[in-house]
Amino acid sequence: MDSKVKIKAEGVNFFYARSQALKDINLDIYENQVTAIIGPSGCGKSTFIRLLNRMNELLPHTNITGRISLDGRDIFEDSVDAVQIRKRVGMVFQKPNPFPKSIFENISYGIKVNGIKDKTFIEEKVEASLKKAALWQEVRDRLSDSALKLSGGQQQRLCIARCLAVESEVILFDEPCASLDPISTAKIEELITELKKDYTIVIVTHNMQQAARVSDYTAFFLMGELIEFGRTQDIFTAPKDKRTEDYITGRFG
Amino acid sequence: MKEKIYKGIFAVLAFASLAFLMGIVIVLFKEALPIFQKVKIGEFIFGRYWYPTYSPAEFGILPLIMASVWVTFGAVLVCVPLGVGSALYLHELAGDKQRAIIKPLIEILASIPSVVYGFFGMVILTPFLQDLFHLPTGLCALNASLVLGLMAVPTVCSLADDALNYVPKSFREASFAVGANRWQTLTQVIIPAAGSGISTAIILGMSRAIGETMTVLMVSGGAAVIPHTFLEPVRPMTAAIAAEMGEAPMGGLHYHALFAIALILFLITFVFNIVAEMISRRFRIKLGLSG
Numbered sequence: 001m002d003s004k005v006k007i008k009a010e011g012v013n014f015f016y017a018r019s020q021a022l023k024d025i026n027l028d029i030y031e032n033q034v035t036a037i038i039g040p041s042g043c044g045k046s047t048f049i050r051l052l053n054r055m056n057e058l059l060p061h062t063n064i065t066g067r068i069s070l071d072g073r074d075i076f077e078d079s080v081d082a083v084q085i086r087k088r089v090g091m092v093f094q095k096p097n098p099f100p101k102s103i104f105e106n107i108s109y110g111i112k113v114n115g116i117k118d119k120t121f122i123e124e125k126v127e128a129s130l131k132k133a134a135l136w137q138e139v140r141d142r143l144s145d146s147a148l149k150l151s152g153g154q155q156q157r158l159c160i161a162r163c164l165a166v167e168s169e170v171i172l173f174d175e176p177c178a179s180l181d182p183i184s185t186a187k188i189e190e191l192i193t194e195l196k197k198d199y200t201i202v203i204v205t206h207n208m209q210q211a212a213r214v215s216d217y218t219a220f221f222l223m224g225e226l227i228e229f230g231r232t233q234d235i236f237t238a239p240k241d242k243r244t245e246d247y248i249t250g251r252f253g
Numbered sequence: 254m255k256e257k258i259y260k261g262i263f264a265v266l267a268f269a270s271l272a273f274l275m276g277i278v279i280v281l282f283k284e285a286l287p288i289f290q291k292v293k294i295g296e297f298i299f300g301r302y303w304y305p306t307y308s309p310a311e312f313g314i315l316p317l318i319m320a321s322v323w324v325t326f327g328a329v330l331v332c333v334p335l336g337v338g339s340a341l342y343l344h345e346l347a348g349d350k351q352r353a354i355i356k357p358l359i360e361i362l363a364s365i366p367s368v369v370y371g372f373f374g375m376v377i378l379t380p381f382l383q384d385l386f387h388l389p390t391g392l393c394a395l396n397a398s399l400v401l402g403l404m405a406v407p408t409v410c411s412l413a414d415d416a417l418n419y420v421p422k423s424f425r426e427a428s429f430a431v432g433a434n435r436w437q438t439l440t441q442v443i444i445p446a447a448g449s450g451i452s453t454a455i456i457l458g459m460s461r462a463i464g465e466t467m468t469v470l471m472v473s474g475g476a477a478v479i480p481h482t483f484l485e486p487v488r489p490m491t492a493a494i495a496a497e498m499g500e501a502p503m504g505g506l507h508y509h510a511l512f513a514i515a516l517i518l519f520l521i522t523f524v525f526n527i528v529a530e531m532i533s534r535r536f537r538i539k540l541g542l543s544g
Contacts, residue, residue, distance in 0.1 A: 055426065055429065055430065058426070058429065060348075060349065083432055083433070083434050086429055086430055086431070087431070090430060090431065091426075091430040093423060093426065093427070093430075095423060097421070097423035097424060097426065097427045098427075099424055099427065099428070099442055099446070100445075100446055100539050100540060101445075109428070109433070109441065109442075110431030110432065110433070113428075113432060113433040113437045113441070114432055148539075159427070162427070162431060163430070163431065165431075166431045166432055
C-alpha cells in the first residue's frame with residue numbers, strides 16, 4: 001500500500017561533543033510523500049534532517065552511529081562523497097539564505113558547480129526552476145537584480161528554486177516558514193504540495209497545523225527520541241503514545 | 254545631577270581625541286602653507302629635485318613621493334599574498350587548535366617595535382640583497398618593501414580574517430547544500446562575499462606601509478632620487494621628514510617644506526582610510542549587516 005522507501009534510518013545515534021542529540025532513530029521516508037517532523041525545540045528534529053544530506057559534518061566534534069540509506073545505499077559509507085549526496089538531497093533553510101548575487105546567479109550557481117557550462121541550458125533551467133517555485137512571474141523582468149532585494153517570502157521561494165535547479169531527488173525543509181508572514185507561508189505550503197509529485201519531501205516544523213496541512217506522514221520527536229511515526233491523519237486524530245497526544249493537544253511544547 | 258556629571262566627563266574624553274585631530278590638522282596646515290608662498294604647489298609636488306640645503310635650494314618632492322609609491326607598492330606585493338593567504342588558511346583549513354596558535358603569533362608580528370624590524374632589515378636583509386644582486390649597497394627600495402610588507406601582514410591578515418568571518422555561515426551552508434565542494438564554495442561564494450572587506454584590509458595595510466617611518470629610515474638607503482628599479486636606494490616621504498627635521502632651522506623654508514610633506518602624507522592616508530571605510534560600509538550593507 002505504501003510507496004517505496006526513499007530514505008531509511010536505522011538505529012541512528014548522534015552526538016555533539018559528549019551530549020547525545022539523537023537516540024536510536026528508526027524511520028522510513030517514503031518516495032513522493034511529504035514527511036513532517038514535529039516536536040518541541042531542542043528535540044533533535046533539525047539535527048535529524050541535517051544528517052540526511054550530511055550537513056552536520058560541517059560542525060566540529062560530532063559523531064554518528066547507525067545507518068542512513070538513500071535508495072538502499074548507506075550515505076555514510078567511506079566510498080560515498082558527501083558532495084554527491086548533497087546534490088541528490090537538497091535543503092531549504094530556516095532563514096532564507098540567498099547568496100549576495102543576482103537572482104539569476106543564485107539559481108545558476110548550483111547548476112554551474114555541478115560542471116554544466118552550456119549557457120542556453122542554464123538559462124532554460126533557471127527559468128524552469130523559477131516557474132516551478134512559483135516565482136517566475138514576480139522576477140522575470142529583473143533577473144539581474146540582487147536577490148537580497150526580494151522580500152523574505154520571495155527569497156525563500158528563490159532558495160527552493162535553487163534547490164530544484166540542481167535536480168535533487170529529495171528536498172529537506174528546515175522550518176522553511178519560521179521567518180515568514182502567513183501569506184508567504186501559504187504560498188510555500190502550496191508549493192510543497194505541488195512539489196511532492198516529483199520529489200520526496202521532509203519538512204521540519206514547529207507549527208502543527210502546518211504539519212497537518214502539508215504532510216502525508218508525521219514523525220514526533222521528543223528529547224532526541226522518535227516517539228511516534230505514522231500517517232499524519234492517524235497521528236493527529238488517534239495518537240498511540242500519551243506524549244504525542246499531549247504535544248499535539250498543546251499540553252506542552 | 255550625578256548622571257549629568259558622568260555624562261559630561263565622558264563626553265569631554267570622547268571629544269578630546271577629536272580636538273587633538275583638529276589640532277594636528279591645524280598645525281599641519283599652518284606650518285606647511287608658508288612654503289607655498291615661495292614654491293608653487295605644482296613645482297613642489299612635481300619638482301624632480303630635492304636639494305633643501307643647497308643655495309639656491311630646490312624643493313621638488315617627486316623623488317620622495319615616487320620612493321613612497323615604489324616602496325608601498327612593493328610592500329603590497331609582499332603583504333597581500335602573505336596576509337590574505339594566511340587569513341584564508343586560518344579561516345578555511347586550520348582547525349581550532351591551529352588557529353588558536355597561529356592567529357596570536359601573527360598578531361605578535363604587529364607588536365614588534367618598528368626599530369626592531371629596521372634592525373632586522375639592516376643586519377640580515379642588507380648583506381643578503383647585496384650579495385644576491387651584486388649591489389653597491391643592500392639598503393634599497395626592495396629591502397624597505399620586504400620589511401614593510403612583513404610589518405603589514407598582521408594588519409592585512411587580521412582584517413581579512415574578520416572580513417571572512419563576517420560572511421554569514423548560511424552562505425556556506427547554502428553553497429554546500431546545492432552540492433558545491435569546498436573549493437567552489439570558497440572561490441565563488443565566500444571570497445566574493447568578503448571581497449570588499451578584503452580590499453579594505455589591503456588598503457589599510459597600504460596605509461600602514463606608507464606611513465611607516467623608522468624602518469624605512471633605516472633600510473631604504475636615503476637617496477632623494479627618482480627610483481627606476483627596486484634595487485636603488487630611495488628616500489620615502491616619511492624618512493625625509495624624520496631624517497631632516499632635526500637639521501632644518503625652525504621657521505625656515507626647509508622646515509615648512511617638511512611640514513608640507515607631512516601634510517601631503519596625512520592627506521594620502523586620510524583618503525586611504527576614507528576609501529577603506531566606504532568600501533567596508535558597502536560590504537556590510539551587501540551582506541545584510543547593519544551599516
